[in-house]
Amino acid sequence: MSEIKAKLNAAVKDAMRAKDKPRLSTLRLATSALKQIEVDERIELDDTRVLAILDKMVKQRKDSVEQFTQGNRDDLARIELAEIEVLKEFLPQAMGxxxxxxxxxxxxxxxxxxxxxxxxxxxxxxxxxxxxxxxxxxxxxxxxxxxx
Incomplete structure (x- = not known):
């Protein structure tokens, strides 16, 4: 199992124990996206592929934030920004x-x-x-x- 995927699974358990529903929801979205690809392609994901999927999820949320902000839906934009922060915890340190x-x-x-x-x-x-x-x-x- 990939190291990042193992960290994600551990974070899901921690969020469940802490009863942190917004964080748990985001983590479950990430784990289900990974599981979907594993089932569809019948493979075990490696860290490189997991990073690519998480990176794509962050990018999708950034696009959503932009659209929600343009549509004056700051409440939805805040939710997406919170999801981005949770997902970024599992990505490596950003490059300068x-x-x-x-x-x-x-x-x-x-x-x-x-x-x-x-x-x-x-x-x-x-x-x-x-x-x-x-x-x-x-x-x-x-x-x-x-x-x-």
């Missing part, structure tokens, strides 16, 4: 901009990328290192800026 740039620069020199046509090769190297630790949209913009 300088660290992201260093990884991108290293990937560019490793692949010998010359222009935008080589972006896929660079992203293939950068993504496993930055997944769950940086917003991949921002990483992509950084790669485009450095290659463009």
């Amino acid at each position: 901009e300088a660290e992201v740039e260093a990884i991108v620069q290293a990937a560019i020199s490793e692949t010998g990328a010359q222009g935008m046509k080589d972006m896929g090769q660079v992203m293939a190297i950068v993504k496993p290192q930055a997944q769950g630790r940086a917003d991949m949209g921002e990483v992509s913009k950084k790669v485009k800026a450095l290659l463009g």
Whole structure:
């Protein structure tokens, strides 16, 4: 079992003991998303895949916050923000901009990328290192800026 998945399961039990319903709800959403993929694909998830799923869940909630804020539904936006905070506990420490740039620069020199046509090769190297630790949209913009 993946280490992150084990931490999630332990956190579910702790939230149940503490009777923390909002936290428990968010944790159950995460564990059910992981279980759904395991059942559908008949695999045991590793930490890399778990991080990708949790990262996707955080991104979905950020999009929801934006939409709720535009629709003047601050009550719903607060709920989504609370869920983001719970999910972020299981993601690794976020990377700083300088660290992201260093990884991108290293990937560019490793692949010998010359222009935008080589972006896929660079992203293939950068993504496993930055997944769950940086917003991949921002990483992509950084790669485009450095290659463009």
